[in-house]
Amino acid sequence: MKKILLAAVVICLSFHSNAYCQNGDEVLNNGITNLKDLLTNHIIEKAYLHFDRQYPYYVAGEGVYFKAYITKGERHEPSDLSGTLHVDLINKNDVILQSIALQLNKGTGWGDFALPDTLRKGSYRIRAYTAWMRTDKHPYFFDQYISVSSINNLDRIADAIKQGTPPSMTFFPEGGNMVTDIRSKVAYKAIGPDGLGINVNGVVVDNENKEVAKIAAAHLGMGVFDFIPEEGHTYKAKVTYADGSQSTIDLPAAEAKGITLSVNTNDPSKVSIEIRANRAYYKENKDKQLNLLFYYSGSLKRYTPKLDGDLLGLDLPANTFPTGVLQVTLLSGNGEPLNERLAFIQNPDLLNLSVAANKPVFSKRENVQLSLNAKNKDGNPVNGSFSVSVIDESKILVDENTENTILSYLLLSSEVKGYVEKSNYYFANVSKETRANLDALMLTQGYRRFVWKELLHGNADTTKVACNPEKTIDVTGALKTKTGEPIAGCAITLLAEAGGPVLNATTDGQGKFRFLNLVFETGTRFILKTQSSGKKGVLTFDVAAAGPAVSPGDQISSKYNANADILASFKNNQVRGVIMAGNVSSKVLLKEDKITGVKSTVNYRSSNLAGPGHADQVISGDEIKNAPALSTGLNGLARGVQFLDGVASLKTGMTISGSGQSLEPMLVIVDGLNAGRGTSIDVINPGSVETVEILKAANASIYGMEGGQGVIVITTRQGAEKNDVITKEMSPGIFSVEPKGFY
Known part of the structure; x- marks a missing residue:
């Protein structure tokens, strides 16, 4: 009798199968319309970084290399929304040590961080996001922890294990x-x-x-x-x-009158649905319409069965749905949510990848050529964007189950609540056992991007995002007199020192100018020329808006992996020609991480790349706000620093050449922007300064070779001009600036 009932129900339901365009209850149709608006107006972006090794641990002095993949929508297609990906290196105290911006091409990009050999042993985090992600209520930021050991055996104190919390x-x-x-x-x-x-x-x-x-x-x-x-x-x-x-x-109390929803994916070829009503519920709702909704990869299927029995069943081919999370929701005829279940569909639709070398045996340090072949399940070649990491597993064993792969991250880890332990276990070697355990995971840690109850009653935010994706770089600023009076109608010419097109702009009534949609790399120096207006001007550049605050990291993932010490012992016993950050002049060096805890005394704003608390001396702006010039106010206060025509130099920064002795100027950083070495700080009004930080030696190393003669970091007060960055005036009307560009 059960089989006959199931067959009858399946046939009945198939005649009522449609998507998005139902003529049913108005409340439910409004909910479907709101869902369409949500998917259209809130397109999600996700980022995934594929690192140069499968295991997440490194040694201080190495480089961390990665390829970035950015997807859009629920089908995870290469994103054409954003053109910029921001990647941060963050220490265990949630301080950003380094930040780079990658230019994206068809949803991919490449980058790296150089880990200095002075970096302390510990757990670090790499975060990746686009500006578009920040518009989402629950942004899909990418987070990956790495453990960094040191051949210098620095910071051998292990993280304390949290105690006192019972199972x-x-x-x-x-x-x-x-x-x-x-x-x-x-x-x-x-x-x-x-x-x-x-x-x-x-x-x-x-x-x-x-x-x-x-x-x-x-x-x-x-x-x-x-x-x-x-x-x-x-x-x-x-x-x-x-x-x-x-x-x-x-256990939760059982309902005396109710209906249940069961989803069975034990058979890989089908998805089986059972709806059961107990006697009290069936008697009260007999022959009433139900709504069964299937949401998957941005698509919706709706079935409208009648409760003409206490057991309803439906079998659907698994290949009806793409691999990924399936959200099944049962609603009453008037749109009241009754039950919901998340399941994971695993179809045999993965690409078949193979790698072949150009020869079986290679001599030491001989170039190795690898050929990557990709075919679909039917054996036909496919095009795509790929990356390969190569390691020696005879030295470091890799547990496939613990890897954070692009498949496990995009389809599972980023789609469920909380930390997913050994996420790749469910994909590395699929079996009956792994499928059953994956189903248990979906039952215990399921996540829903939307809640039907909110959509049905119009409580979900489905309005269109009021911003545009970040694709290029805008260079903006203002031209004012020394007294702060805007210089309007002045023509400004922008040209890269290395050559290229000449760009023109004219200041508006507030003295502001804009050069839009530029593409250039960090380190590109520009020359700006202002047309003579009879007034001597001060040219300022706007600093890009601050990135998102660093949220506390996941306490489980943040634990130090002792395998990094094994890797460090290999490096200590045999130098393998690894990339040493101190020898790579084109990379920004990271300073030695000296933070051991959050200090209550660090309570000032700072535009220092390493954050507050990483300076040899901090001078409050209140001490110099009434000085006639900034260098005058700092002279005598800044220990070991002398000033000549507004140019700061360390008294120990003496160089000797055939022409005599000279002092090397310090690097000047104003509100996070590199103003160059030898820049006069007297173009900055002392009253606008909030803090001045003096960085020497190790504290200055985060700025690389440019910071070798010390760094003076100036942070201006919050207010109308808090983002102004003073440029270096090379000669009257000609300025030089080095804004932050793509890595």
């Missing part, structure tokens, strides 16, 4: 609820003090202490059991954790 366990009924007299599937997850899944065993008993189910975690603290709740009974779990501790946890 915990949470239960998740399939579809969101348990109903009396209906067999219910219940998933669970047990977590240890370190936030990772732990083994657990136990039983489920009713209020009469009668055992109704057994608990035995199958994978990483997760598992599933099923039983039939009875009316008037309550249930609790009695469990024993891996550390021997015990606990008793109440």
Whole structure:
């Protein structure tokens, strides 16, 4: 009888299968319209960085190389929205040590960070995002932790393990609820003090202490059991954790009248749906219409069955849906959400990749040529953008299950709540067991980008994003007199020192100018020429808006990986010609990380690349605000610094040549922008300065070779001109500036 009923229901439902254009209940149709608006007006972007090695640990002195992939929409197509990707290197105290902007081409880009050999041992984070991502309520920023060891054995203090948090366990009924007299599937997850899944065993008993189910975690603290709740009974779990501790946890109460939704993906070829109503619910809602919605990869399918039996079933071919998360929602005829279930579809639709070398054996340091072949499941060649990392697994063993691959990240890790332990386990070697464990993960850590209840009642934000994706670089600023009076109608010419097109602009009534849609690399120096207006002007550049605040990192991923010490021992025993940051003049060097904790004394604003607390001396603007010139106010206050015509130099920065002795000027940084060495700081009004930081030696090393003779970092006060950066005037009316460009 059940098979006949299932077949009849399937045929009935297939006649009512449509997407987006239903003539049903107005509330539901409004919800579908709102979903379409959400997908159209809030297109998501995701970033993934493929690093030069599968294991996330390095040695101080190495380079960290990566290729960036940016996708858009729910189908993860190469993004043509953003043209710029921002990548930050962040230390364990959430301080940005280095930031670069990568130019994207068809959703891909390349970059690297040079880790100085003075960098302390510890855990660091690499964050990647586009400006477009910041418009999303839940932005898909990419985060990857790396462990950095040191051949100098610096900072050998291991991170303290969090203590005092007992193991915990949470239960998740399939579809969101348990109903009396209906067999219910219940998933669970047990977590240890370190936030990772732990083994657990136990039983489920009713209020009469009668055992109704057994608990035995199958994978990483997760598992599933099923039983039939009875009316008037309550249930609790009695469990024993891996550390021997015990606990008793109440299960959610079963509903006396209700309906359940079950999704079964055990058979790789199909998705099986069962809708069950207990007697009380069926009697009250017999023959009423239901709405069954399937959301996947930005598409929606809707079925409208009638509740003409207490069991409804539907089988759909799995290849109806692409590989990825499937969201199944059951609603009443008037649009009231009843049940929801997330499942993961795994189709045999992955590319077949193979790598072949040009010869079987190579001599030491001989160039190796590799050929990469990509074919689809039908054996036909396909085009794509690829990257390959090569390591020696005889030295460092790699656990495939722990890798953060582009497949596991885009389709799983970024789509579920919380930390996904060993995410690649579910993809490396797919089997019946891994599929069952993946289903348990979806039951316990499922995430929904939208909530149907909000869409149905118009509470979701579906308005169009009021900004444009960042594609190029705009160079903007203002021309004013020394007293701050705008110079309007002045023609300004912009030209790169290395040559190229000549660009022209004219200042507006506020003295502002704009050069838009530029593409240039960091380190490009521009010459600006202003037309004579009879007034001597001060040219300022606007600093790009600050990036997003650094959110606290994931405490589980941030733990130091001791395998980095093994890698360091190899480097210590045999020098392999690794890239040493100190020998790469074209890279920005990172300073030695001296932060061991957040200091309460560091409470000032700073545009220092390493953040506040990384200076040899900090001078408050209040001490110099009444000085006739900035250099005059700093003279005598700035220890070990002398000034000549507004140019700062360290008294120890003496060079001796055939022509005699001379002082090397310090590098000047104003509100984060490199104003160059030898720039006069007297073009800055002392009253506009909030802090002046003097950086020497190790503290100055973050600015690379340019900071070798010291750095003076000037941060101006917040206000109308807080983002102004003073340019270096080479001669009257001719200025030189080096704005931040693409890496």
